[in-house]
Structures are given as C-alpha cells and as structure tokens.
Amino acid sequence: LHQQVPGPLWKLGRLNHIAIAVPDMEKATALYRDVLGATVSEKVPLPEHGVYTVFVELGNTKLELLHPLGEKSPIAGFLQKNRSGGMHHICIEVDDINAAIADLKAKNIRTLTAEPRIGAHGKPVMFLHPKDCDGVLVELEEA
Amino acid sequence: LHQQVPGPLWKLGRLNHIAIAVPDMEKATALYRDVLGATVSEKVPLPEHGVYTVFVELGNTKLELLHPLGEKSPIAGFLQKNRSGGMHHICIEVDDINAAIADLKAKNIRTLTAEPRIGAHGKPVMFLHPKDCDGVLVELEEA
Numbered sequence: 001l002h003q004q005v006p007g008p009l010w011k012l013g014r015l016n017h018i019a020i021a022v023p024d025m026e027k028a029t030a031l032y033r034d035v036l037g038a039t040v041s042e043k044v045p046l047p048e049h050g051v052y053t054v055f056v057e058l059g060n061t062k063l064e065l066l067h068p069l070g071e072k073s074p075i076a077g078f079l080q081k082n083r084s085g086g087m088h089h090i091c092i093e094v095d096d097i098n099a100a101i102a103d104l105k106a107k108n109i110r111t112l113t114a115e116p117r118i119g120a121h122g123k124p125v126m127f128l129h130p131k132d133c134d135g136v137l138v139e140l141e142e143a
Numbered sequence: 144l145h146q147q148v149p150g151p152l153w154k155l156g157r158l159n160h161i162a163i164a165v166p167d168m169e170k171a172t173a174l175y176r177d178v179l180g181a182t183v184s185e186k187v188p189l190p191e192h193g194v195y196t197v198f199v200e201l202g203n204t205k206l207e208l209l210h211p212l213g214e215k216s217p218i219a220g221f222l223q224k225n226r227s228g229g230m231h232h233i234c235i236e237v238d239d240i241n242a243a244i245a246d247l248k249a250k251n252i253r254t255l256t257a258e259p260r261i262g263a264h265g266k267p268v269m270f271l272h273p274k275d276c277d278g279v280l281v282e283l284e285e286a
Contacts, residue, residue, distance in 0.1 A: 008180050010180075011180065012179050012180050012181050012201070013201075013202060014201055014202040014203040014204075015158075015161075015201045015202075015203055015204050018158075018161060018233060020277055020278075020279055022277040022278075023277075024277075027277075028277045031252075031275075031276060031277065035247065035250050035252060036155050036235075037151050037153075037154065037155050038155050058155070058156075058157055058158045058235060059156060059157040059158075060157040060158055060203040060204055061157075061158050061203055061204055063233075065277075082278055083278075084273065084274055084277065084278035085277035085278035085279065086277070086278035086279060087161075087230040087233070087279055090161060090206075090230070092179075092201060104178065107178050109174075109178060130227065130229075131227055132174075133174060134163055134165040134166075134170075134171045134174065134208075134227065134228035134229070135163075135165075135225055135226075135227035135228035135229035136163055136228065136229060136230055
C-alpha cells in the first residue's frame, strides 16, 4: 500500500506590492514623483482599512504608500515605533487563497486572522504572522 | 532671456529586489522553497559584502535573503535590533547611476557613501539615506 502524496493545490505568484508606512504622505509622494521621477497615483482614502494610499508604479510592481486615516488605523502603532516611516509589509499573489491558507496552516504557519478578508484592492487577502516569516509581515492576495 | 530647464537626465526603472535579513538562512530558505513553493537559488557567500545570499524568484522580481558572513557584516547590527529578521532594503534600477546621484544630491537626498560602489550583482550601486526616504533604505542599481 502506497500513500499518495498530493501535489501542491495552489501556486505562489508575483510580488503585488511593497507597502511603506509614511508619516507625511505629501512629502513621500513628492519623493517618488518629483525627486525619483516615478508615476504616482492620486491619494485614495480607504476608511474601512484605516489608511490613505498612494501607489508608485515601478514597471514590474508597485510601492503602496500608507498613511493613517482615523483613530484606529492599523498602521498607527507601526508609525509610533518607526517615526520616520518604514517598510510595513510585502504582498505576494496566490491563485487560490483558501487552498493556500489550508496548506500553510497544516505547515504551522500562523495567520493574523482566522479567515481571509477583502483587502484594499477588493480581493481576498490574508496576512501571515511575521514570527513565522523571518520578521516580515507577508500578505497573500488572491489574483 | 529664458533659462532653459533641463529635463531629467536619468530614469528610474523596475524593482530589482527586496532584501530581507534573516537570522537563520536554512529556515528562511525552507519557508520560501518548501512552504510557499517558490524557486530559490543556492546559498552564495559574498565575503567582500559580508553576507550570504539566497534569491527567491517571484516571477516579476525577487527577494534577496541576507545572512551575516564574517565579523564585520553590514547587516549584523540590523539583526541585533531585529532578532526575528526583517526587511532591510529595496533595490530599484536606474539607467545611469552617476546622473541619478548628481541629480539626487542637488535635490538634497543624502547617500550613504560619497561614490557608487560595485554591488552584490557586480553592478554599480548607491544607497540613499533612510532619513530622506521615509525610513526606507533604498539602493539604486545601474542596470
């Protein structure tokens, strides 16, 4: 009797973005637009996520500049610890987020919430625990 | 008399990599290879840069896992402050690093060294000061 080993049921994809928390959105936008010459988006408020966002296009991927919106912003604590700002998370695409999460849980990778939720781009996302990812907050987004 | 305003003499390119400093290279490599299913490189020692590197392919860009090599590793202090590891820098390509640096200096962006040096990929690189880049260490690489 041979136990069949299932192949992977999901695939890791491309880097969707690097998120950078910034204490001054106008200054950060000016750095990438006026000093470094990148194409940047308008500033978009996302009240349900507690952030303002500006996207910086880098051709193959993008930076997502984040600034707190409202009193319960999920990045407020990060900016209190990192007053100049800093890299907050990276987002990598997956083809099937539920399959990925089930597989990662079986491999003892912790997630920040029990279930995926709808992220800033309107797609299901899940954050993996930094302690299980070399100190890096990794967001998986179904794409 | 009109003073002619010069156009930009250099262009920002794609994201070359995100560098992640890790306290345990074998564990970090296993996370990306065995748990997340990415293609990873061999571990390469770069004694002249004081690091071991492993590249994680993400299709559109790559992660560069860094672990200290030798007693004067430039990432030793970072790992003392961030014991679980963490995002160390991002590297963005430019078409002409000398033109970029001259322009950035004129715009009061500080660099970590006075002149470009040859980076881990054998190409000229320059690090911009995190205090001038929203707390993010930004490496520019001529590509």
